[in-house]
Amino acid sequence: MTDEYAESAEFIDILISPFWNDLGPALSAAIKATDPGAGPVVDVGAGSGCGTLAIGDALPDAEIFAVEPSAGLRTALLARINAHESLRERVTVLPEGFLEADLPDQLSLVVAMNVIGHFAPNERRAIWALLAKRLAPGGRAVLNLQPPSEPTEIPEAVASAGHIGRRRYECRARAEPAGDQLLTWHMTYRTYQGEQVVDERKLSYAWHLVTEPLLREELAESGLRLHALEPADLGIFAIAREQA
Ligand SMILES: C[S@@+](CC[C@H](N)C(=O)[O-])C[C@H]1O[C@@H](n2cnc3c(N)ncnc32)[C@H](O)[C@@H]1O
Numbered sequence: 001m002t003d004e005y006a007e008s009a010e011f012i013d014i015l016i017s018p019f020w021n022d023l024g025p026a027l028s029a030a031i032k033a034t035d036p037g038a039g040p041v042v043d044v045g046a047g048s049g050c051g052t053l054a055i056g057d058a059l060p061d062a063e064i065f066a067v068e069p070s071a072g073l074r075t076a077l078l079a080r081i082n083a084h085e086s087l088r089e090r091v092t093v094l095p096e097g098f099l100e101a102d103l104p105d106q107l108s109l110v111v112a113m114n115v116i117g118h119f120a121p122n123e124r125r126a127i128w129a130l131l132a133k134r135l136a137p138g139g140r141a142v143l144n145l146q147p148p149s150e151p152t153e154i155p156e157a158v159a160s161a162g163h164i165g166r167r168r169y170e171c172r173a174r175a176e177p178a179g180d181q182l183l184t185w186h187m188t189y190r191t192y193q194g195e196q197v198v199d200e201r202k203l204s205y206a207w208h209l210v211t212e213p214l215l216r217e218e219l220a221e222s223g224l225r226l227h228a229l230e231p232a233d234l235g236i237f238a239i240a241r242e243q244a
Contacts, residue, residue: 001069001097003069003070003071003072004070004118004203004205005070005072005073006070006071006072007189007201007202007203008072008171008187008189008201008203009070009071009072009073009075009076010072011169011171011189011191012047012048012073012076013047013048013049013050013076013080014162014164014169015159015160015161015162015169015170015171015189016047016048016050016114016160017050017162018160018162019114019160020050020051020054022231022234023050023051023054023113023144023234023236024050024051024054026229026230026231026234026236027051027054027055027058027111027113027142027236028054028057028058029229029230030142030229030236030238031055031058031059031109031111031140031142032058032059034059034062034108034109034139034140035108035136035138035139036059036061036062036063036108037061037108038106038108038136038137038138038139039104039106039107039108039134039136039139040062040063040064040065040103040104040107040108041055041059041062041063041064041065041107041108041109041110041111042064042065042066042067042098042103042107042109042110042111043055043064043065043066043067043111043113044067044098044110044111044112044115045067045068045069045098045112045113045114045115045118046066046067046068046073046077046093047068047070047073047076047077047114048073048076048077048080049066049076049077049080049081051111051113052064052066052077052080052081052087052091053080053084053087055109055111056084056086056087056090056091057086059109060086062090062108062109063090063091063092064087064090064091064092065091065092065094065101065103065104066081066091066092066093066094067094067096067097067098067101067103068093068094068095069095069096069097071095074093074095077093078093081093098112098119098127099123099126099127099130103134104134105134106134106135106136106139107134107135107136107139108136108139109139109140109141109142110131110135110139110140110141110142111141111142111143112127112141112142112143112144113142113143113144114144114146115143116143116144116145116208116210117146117183117207117208117209117210118205118207118208119208120208121181121208124208124210124218125218125221125222128218128219128221128222128224129222131222131224131239131241132222132223132224132241135240135241137241138240139240139241140238140239140240141238141239141240142229142236142237142238142239143236143237143239144234144235144236144237145210145211145212145215145235145237146235147235148175148183148209149209149210149211149212150209150211151177151178151179151180151181151182151183151209152175152177153175153176153177154173154174154175154176154183155174156172156173156174156186156188157172157173157174158170158171158172159171159172159173159187166193166194167191167192167193167198168191168192168193169189169190169191169192170189170190170191170192171187171188171189172187172188172190173185173186173187173188174186175207178206181208181209181210181214182206182207182208182209183206183207183209184204184205184206184207185204185205185206185207186202186203186204187202187203187204187205188200188201188202189201189202189203212226212228212237215237219239223241223242223243224239224240224241224242225239225240225241225242226238226239227239227240
């Protein structure tokens with residue numbers, strides 16, 4: 001599969017961490033009732049591991065599979081895991097895509113934060129089928145839906161910024177419709193020293209849009225149900241089997 005993060009991987013941890021200030025506590029609250037005895041946990045598209053760390057802290061007895069296909073992001077992920085003794089023994093990093101990864105037959109929890117738009121509709125349906133088959137009784141999946149939900153033009157704006165030492169890192173994003181339920185995100189990653197831009201990378205990727213009603217409909221076809229979680233502005237949802 002194409003590594004859509006090859007150009008941006010070195011900047012992602014700096015620029016996605018601020019979002020985890022709110023996402024981390026919300027995810028921890030959403031997953032704290034997980035029974036790790038029912039099976040391992042999967043972090044889908046673990047990135048640099050902000051979510052993996054939150055899962056590890058919330059569920060100190062859980063075995064975790066962190067699935068991350070981007071080599072650059074996997075480097076950051078492995079470094080984060082290696083830096084935390086509490087994670088080193090129980091987190092396995094898999095380099096395949098989620099649908100290609102060799103995962104255990106029964107899972108207590110599947111977490112998919114900031115990632116579902118990378119999957120095309122047919123891939124989403126494969127994910128729902130996997131959940132219907134492998135979620136343990138009482139098990140859940142937790143994911144978020146990010147705006148927009150409709151294919152609209154989004155003018156360029158600074159999406160995130162952070163600094164390390166004398167340098168400031170900035171991510172600018174703009175989007176344009178690319179189909180019925182598809183956007184193209186155009187990203188610019190800039191590094192500044194003072195006012196001077198010392199590095200600039202540009203990349204684009206496809207993002208499949210999913211509304212809550214569409215998600216609910218797709219899940220129902222696979223015998224799964226959807227619950228919106230608090231706080232509502234984060235767009236976090238739990239998915240469970242109908243009979244769970
Ligand atoms: C926006 S990043 C989010 C990273 C992390 N979940 C977070 O929120 O900090 C999206 C991640 O999904 C990963 N990804 C893309 N396609 C994937 C696939 N088919 N299976 C698993 N992960 C995938 C990317 O490599 C990237 O790490």
